[in-house]
Amino acid sequence: MKLVFAGTPEVAVPALDALIASDRHEVAAVVTRPDAPAGRGRRLVASPVAERAEEAGIEVLKPQKPRDEEFLARLREIGPDCCPVVAYGALLPKIALDVPTRGWVNLHFSLLPAWRGAAPVQHAVMAGDEITGASTFLIEEGLDSGPVYGTVTEPVRSTDTSGDLLTRLAFAGSGLLVATMDGIEDGTLKAVTQPADGISLAPKITVEDARIDWAAPALRVDRVVRGCTPAPGAWTEFRGERLKVRTAVLAPDRTDLAPGELSVGKKNLHVGTGSHAVELLWVQAQGKKPMAAADWARGVRITTGERLG
Numbered sequence: 001m002k003l004v005f006a007g008t009p010e011v012a013v014p015a016l017d018a019l020i021a022s023d024r025h026e027v028a029a030v031v032t033r034p035d036a037p038a039g040r041g042r043r044l045v046a047s048p049v050a051e052r053a054e055e056a057g058i059e060v061l062k063p064q065k066p067r068d069e070e071f072l073a074r075l076r077e078i079g080p081d082c083c084p085v086v087a088y089g090a091l092l093p094k095i096a097l098d099v100p101t102r103g104w105v106n107l108h109f110s111l112l113p114a115w116r117g118a119a120p121v122q123h124a125v126m127a128g129d130e131i132t133g134a135s136t137f138l139i140e141e142g143l144d145s146g147p148v149y150g151t152v153t154e155p156v157r158s159t160d161t162s163g164d165l166l167t168r169l170a171f172a173g174s175g176l177l178v179a180t181m182d183g184i185e186d187g188t189l190k191a192v193t194q195p196a197d198g199i200s201l202a203p204k205i206t207v208e209d210a211r212i213d214w215a216a217p218a219l220r221v222d223r224v225v226r227g228c229t230p231a232p233g234a235w236t237e238f239r240g241e242r243l244k245v246r247t248a249v250l251a252p253d254r255t256d257l258a259p260g261e262l263s264v265g266k267k268n269l270h271v272g273t274g275s276h277a278v279e280l281l282w283v284q285a286q287g288k289k290p291m292a293a294a295d296w297a298r299g300v301r302i303t304t305g306e307r308l309g
Contacts, residue, residue, distance in 0.1 A: 001081035012086035018174035116144035117202035126227035134173035147191030214260035246282035260307035
């Protein structure tokens with residue numbers, strides 16, 4: 001099939017690479033979000049998908065909105081059979097959905113209908129799911145509600161951050177997306193309506209969602225830290241300033257600390273929760289680089305009884 005691929009961040013690149021490598025399909029163009037300011041200089045930078053497409057000599061389309069007439073006219077000129085999508089980052093209007101003869105097919109990083117929305121992997125980690133996966137589905141106007149072509153499962157490890165899990169899903173999902181394109185082309189694959197039961201929503205994680213509640217059980221604190229890593233970053237407050245918690249581990253042997261209470265050892269830093277303690281491994285003070293938590297604690301000279309939160 002002739003394909004127009006839509007995607008933006010680094011996590012979409014493995015799927016684009018897999019489609020480029022396929023000997024059954026032609027990636028005629030790529031649709032991605034416009035260049036965005038990045039770094040200290042706030043210089044405009046192309047998306048990872050745009051950079052990869054340009055390296056491969058593929059035409060790149062960067063509409064401000066996917067309903068822009070200039071973009072729609074070019075899409076019609078290309079005349080794609082199908083448009084695979086991975087984390088494009090903008091809602092597609094019906095006028096765009098109607099262009100490819102076999103529709104737009106999204107690779108979504110959950111086992112639909114679970115975790116529909118922008119942050120399925122973060123929510124899976126924060127909810128303590130033991131199994132997640134990826135799904136390919138035909139895009140409709142509803143939120144991740146279209147009929148499903150296929151799925152692949154992936155275990156959620158007890159130490160996984162959302163970044164770790166998303167990286168594995170990006171590669172597992174790329175194979176699923178290519179297999180879905182193959183099945184659509186040869187007519188062996190039919191999309192199946194999602195069940196009405198088991199629907200859960202995964203809206204974008206806000207900064208407030210990432211705030212650690214030290215009165216919660218240690219397991220919940222651990223899940224929030226892992227689910228919000230690398231972005232937006234779990235955080236708390238210390239002496240009135242924000243402190244990000246980059247890495248923490250459960251410390252079930254420490255039950256002597258009140259929620260948020262700090263205990264500094266020679267080589268470790270523990271903090272109390274609503275159950276047992278957690279050990280902080282890496283933290284990042286406001287305006288500073290990440291550092292070992294024990295080094296940070298010695299630098300700020302924590303006194304007995306001081307708390308986070």
